[in-house]
Amino acid sequence: MAALRRRYGASPLHLLLVLASFALAAYAGVRLLEGDTLGVALWFVGAALLHDLVLLPLYAVTDRAVQHLFPEIPGQDLPRPGVNHVRVPLFVSGLLLLVWWPLILGRVDHYTAYTGLPADGFLERWLLITAALFVASAAILVVRRWRESALRGRAAPRE
Template sequence: MRPPLPTGALLRRLRLPLGSPLQILLLACSFALAAYAGVRLLSGDWFGVVLWVVGAALLHDLVLLPLYSLADRAAVRGLGAAGRRRWAMYVRVPAALSLLLLLVWFPLISGTVAERYRSATGRSADGYPARWLLITAVLFGGSALLLAFRLRRATKRRPPAAH
């Protein structure tokens, strides 16, 4: 049987890894800010906010997650069949960023809130679909350039074939 630990050793053993006092203070401030934002958000139409959050979670989990998982699996399989499976990240990253931009700016890209946007800002919402397509093209083009650069650098580093 082990002898009982002195109180100081017991406290050292039970001490939680909380970090520095500055980290604890920042964590407390972030919780306070989140609580304030939650109270302000839910003060008006709390049922609408809760319904929107639950609906968005269900839409993501039941519709969007299976769709982009299937698209990712198809891209990886296609690249794997060509022997280029490691190129998948050069497709995944620009696709994810493009879809994130589409998700955030969908009302303006689709034109469903064009009149409301014009009345609120005094600006036209006409250019959003073209800008999103241009940003998507730049993302995929930049990814293709990065892949080409890395492939070129990898071929330069290869030792010459011995004949």
């Protein structure tokens, strides 16, 4: 057991879970490719190209621009602390858009027929959720900065 851990670098349970996830992914891939193999393959290639050639450079440029909005802490090599207060709500909002984009953009005509629910209002709700995420993140940032300044004020020697 110790030899396996030393050679593999993790516990046997980790290896078992990795192999099980590969088996599940292979099963899902086989089931997915049963129907429209060419369409699925084109979708994967298109998604990879879109991500690598368009979205990844957009992430990088946006992240650099956001980093310039927050002051650098001298002697610290880590990212600027305030950057994550933009990254997290942007990520959650983007993930919601990725999952719900047909409804948010009104691209699903049969939604009401299948569910009996109206398909309108998703854009407004997504925008409200996005705004709430950014407001909550900004409030957390303000509270953190206020607490840091209060702690620095107490730690400073009085003359």
